[in-house]
Amino acid sequence: MRRGPGAPRSRASLGLATLVLLSCVAAPAAAHEPVFGVGPETIYKGGVGIELGYGYDDLGGRRDQLLNTEILYGATKDLSLTLEVPTLLRRETGLGSTSGLGDVLLRGKYRFWRRDRLGASERASVLLGVKFPTGAHHRSVRRGSGSFDALAGLSVAHESRRWYGFGTFRYVWRTEHDGFDRGDRVLFDVAAGFRPWLTEYLEPDLVLLLEWNGEWEGRDRLRGSRLGSTGGFTGWLGPTALLSYRNWMFKTGVQLPAVSDLNGGQKRPDLRTLAAIEYHF
Amino acid sequence: MFDQFLKRGRRAALAALLIALGLGGAHAAQAADVVLRVDGLACPFCAFGIEKKLLAVPAVEGIDVRMNEGRVILRLREGERLDLAALDAAVEDAGFTLRKILIEDAVGTLSKGGAGELVLRCSAPPATFRLHLAGEDAAPGAEAGSTVAVSGTVEEYGADPAPLVVTSLRPVAPGSGEETR
Numbered sequence: 001m002r003r004g005p006g007a008p009r010s011r012a013s014l015g016l017a018t019l020v021l022l023s024c025v026a027a028p029a030a031a032h033e034p035v036f037g038v039g040p041e042t043i044y045k046g047g048v049g050i051e052l053g054y055g056y057d058d059l060g061g062r063r064d065q066l067l068n069t070e071i072l073y074g075a076t077k078d079l080s081l082t083l084e085v086p087t088l089l090r091r092e093t094g095l096g097s098t099s100g101l102g103d104v105l106l107r108g109k110y111r112f113w114r115r116d117r118l119g120a121s122e123r124a125s126v127l128l129g130v131k132f133p134t135g136a137h138h139r140s141v142r143r144g145s146g147s148f149d150a151l152a153g154l155s156v157a158h159e160s161r162r163w164y165g166f167g168t169f170r171y172v173w174r175t176e177h178d179g180f181d182r183g184d185r186v187l188f189d190v191a192a193g194f195r196p197w198l199t200e201y202l203e204p205d206l207v208l209l210l211e212w213n214g215e216w217e218g219r220d221r222l223r224g225s226r227l228g229s230t231g232g233f234t235g236w237l238g239p240t241a242l243l244s245y246r247n248w249m250f251k252t253g254v255q256l257p258a259v260s261d262l263n264g265g266q267k268r269p270d271l272r273t274l275a276a277i278e279y280h281f
Numbered sequence: 282m283f284d285q286f287l288k289r290g291r292r293a294a295l296a297a298l299l300i301a302l303g304l305g306g307a308h309a310a311q312a313a314d315v316v317l318r319v320d321g322l323a324c325p326f327c328a329f330g331i332e333k334k335l336l337a338v339p340a341v342e343g344i345d346v347r348m349n350e351g352r353v354i355l356r357l358r359e360g361e362r363l364d365l366a367a368l369d370a371a372v373e374d375a376g377f378t379l380r381k382i383l384i385e386d387a388v389g390t391l392s393k394g395g396a397g398e399l400v401l402r403c404s405a406p407p408a409t410f411r412l413h414l415a416g417e418d419a420a421p422g423a424e425a426g427s428t429v430a431v432s433g434t435v436e437e438y439g440a441d442p443a444p445l446v447v448t449s450l451r452p453v454a455p456g457s458g459e460e461t462r
Contacts, residue, residue, distance in 0.1 A: 032324050044330030045374040077374050116321030116378035118351045159323045161349065195324075201332075201346035205325045244326035280329055 032159070034211050035240035035253040035274055037189030039166045040125035040155040042111045043074040043280065053251075053276030060267030065089040066102075068276070078111040088135075088143050095140045102135040103144040107151065120160035127153035127170060133177065146177035153187075164193035164207060176221075183218025183231045191240075207242040211253065219263060229264025236272065247280040313387035313403065317353040317368065320378040322346070330375035338367045340406055351380075363406040369438040382435040384410070384445060388453055393425045400442055401431055410435070410445035428453045 033039030043049050049072035057064040069085040086102035107129035115122045129151035135144020153170030172185040193209030213236040220230040240253030252275040260268045322328055328346050331353060335341050340363045343356035353372075357363065365382060372379040387410070389403035399412040412431065414423065423429060433447040 032326050041327070042376060044334060044376055047330060047333065077376050114321075114376075114378075118320055118380075119323055119349065121321040121323055161323055198349055199325060200348050201325045201328050203325065207324070242326075244324075246332075247326070247329040249326055280326075281333075 032207070032242065032244075032249075033157075034166050034168075034189060034191040034209060035242070035251045035276070036211050036213050036236065036238075036255055036272075037166065037187075037191055038109075038127065038153070038155055038168050038170070039157050039191075040109070040111055040123040040168075041157070042078055042080040042109055042125065043072050045074050045077040047074040047280055048072065049278060049280045051276050051278040053274055055272065055274045057272040058270040059272075060269045061093060063090075063092045065091075078114075080109045082107045082109070086135075091141055091143065093141050098136070098139060098141040098143055100136060100143055103131050103149075104134045105129055105131045105151075109155075120158070122156070122158050124154070124156045127151065127155060127168075131172075137177070145174065145182055146180070147175045147182065149174045161198050162195055164191070164195075164209065166191040179223040181221040183220050185218070186214075186216040188214045193240075202246060205244045207244075209240045209242070209253075210237070211240050211255065212237050212258075213255065214259075229266050232262030232266065233259065234262070234269060235259035249278040251276050251278065313406065314383075314385035315355045315357060315363065315406070316383040316385070317355065317372065318380040318383060319351055319353055319372055320380050322348055322351050322353075322377060327376070331372060331377060334371040334375040335368070338364065338371050340364065341368075357406045359405065361406065363408040365408075365435060365438040365443050379438070380436075382438070383432075384435065385432045386430050387432070387445075388428065388430045390428050391423060391425050394442075399423060399425070401429070401445065409442035411440075411442045412450075413444055413446045414450070415447070423450055428455065 033041050051070040051072070053068040055064070055066040055068060057066065065088070067087040067089055069087070071083045073081045075081055084105040084107065088099050088102050091098050107127060109125045109127050111123055111125040113124040131149040131151065133144050133146045133148060136142065137144045137146030150173045151170060153168060155166070155168040157167070158165040166189065168189040170187040172187070174182040174184055189212065191209050191211040193207050195205065195207050197206065199205045214233070215236070216233045217231045219226045221227065235258050236255040237258040238253055238255035240251065243250045254271060254273045256271050257269045262268065319331065322331070325348060328348065331346065332344055335344050335353065335355070340357050340361035341355050342358040345354040347354065368382065369379045387401065387403045387408070389401045392400050392402065394400040394411060399414070401410045401412055403409070410431070430451050430453050431445065431447055432449045433445040435443050435445050437444055
């Protein structure tokens with residue numbers, strides 16, 4: 001059946017509006033994937049997931065307490081949409097502190113390849129996303145970049161009853177805002193994990209992971225001039241755990257900077273932690 | 282008010298006794314066992330999608346997921362037609378692969394199909410299967426008009442009737458009670 005040209009657009013707008021509305025009235029979502037990284041998993045068709053996470057990051061010159069809300073929707077069995085709404089409970093820097101809404105991210109994940117076997121699966125997905133400048137950025141302590149940024153990436157995973165393996169590559173293009181152009185970012189995540197007890201459905205299920213997250217950031221530019229003490233590379237490493245029961249999952253992890261090669265006189269980051277709860281319906 | 286409570290209690294006790302004696306009405310037809318062999322079932326959290334999608338299929342009343350065997354055992358709703366294509370779609374929408382459907386002890390009446398093949402018509406669940414037999418010797422007594430109990434696998438879900446590769450077939454004696462299945 002053919003529909004009018006406005007129908008798909010209005011439906012898409014309605015879907016986006018619903019996601020935004022849900023993010024305002026409800027709490028948190030993602031799937032069985034790394035805690036600090038992203039995997040290729042998609043939620044079932046028509047499924048909705050909500051995730052509420054608390055994070056504490058000590059990044060040397062900046063300390064963040066973050067409440068992260070994610071809403072996940074399975075548009076098809078292979079396409080998931082995620083709306084990520086970060087709220088800074090407190091950000092402290094040498095210049096002062098702030099709290100409030102950060103930059104909202106809308107991410108799409110399309111699983112283009114899947115191979116299922118008895119008790120195991122391999123999957124691959126492409127990632128595309130847009131970050132909106134919703135966080136305040138005209139202050140001494142900023143909550144957002146002020147720019148629209150784009151994200152593209154590729155994620156692959158092997159998942160079996162016993163073993164997990166994830167690999168993800170992401171590139172973030174950052175655009176200029178008020179003459180300030182933050183450096184692009186390259187993120188590459190590798191995670192390996194295992195399930196100590198092969199539990200059945202409707203039993204508590206634990207998966208332990210070791211995650212590596214490499215983050216390279218280019219130098220920022222102010223009206224075309226490169227800024228010295230910006231950008232560089234940090235390689236985060238740490239254990240994470242996923243504990244689930246039916247459609248509930250609790251996830252937590254801590255990461256330390258195993259490698260830190262930052263430009264100029266930037267302080268070395270200390271740690272980052274995350275605890276989150278996720279619900280699918 | 283206390284009298285009403287006593288009356289209700291007596292009525293419930295009588296109903297329980299009648300059911301225990303098998304006098305509570307018609308026998309519920311006992312359905313065949315239907316088991317899905319699903320590939321990709323690795324994590325219980327992700328298996329929630331399969332529960333959600335299969336329970337939306339009208340014939341499915343409940344499921345039992347066996348992660349380590351890659352099996353989903355269905356409890357079927359009485360009287361609802363078993364739509365195998367809908368089961369396949371439900372598993373696919375959940376993000377998994379339906380490898381085969383195992384039918385165990387489906388009791389029905391045999392008839393001849395248009396191409397001369399044997400067709401099994403079951404009442405519980407209401408479903409029709411086109412039987413694929415390894416040979417005539419594999420199923421002695423498999424003739425049109427007879428009532429049989431059949432087990433086998435289905436690997437093509439779109440066809441109607443679905444082709445059932447028979448692994449066992451046995452005649453059911455009239456009056457044995459099995460023909461109500």
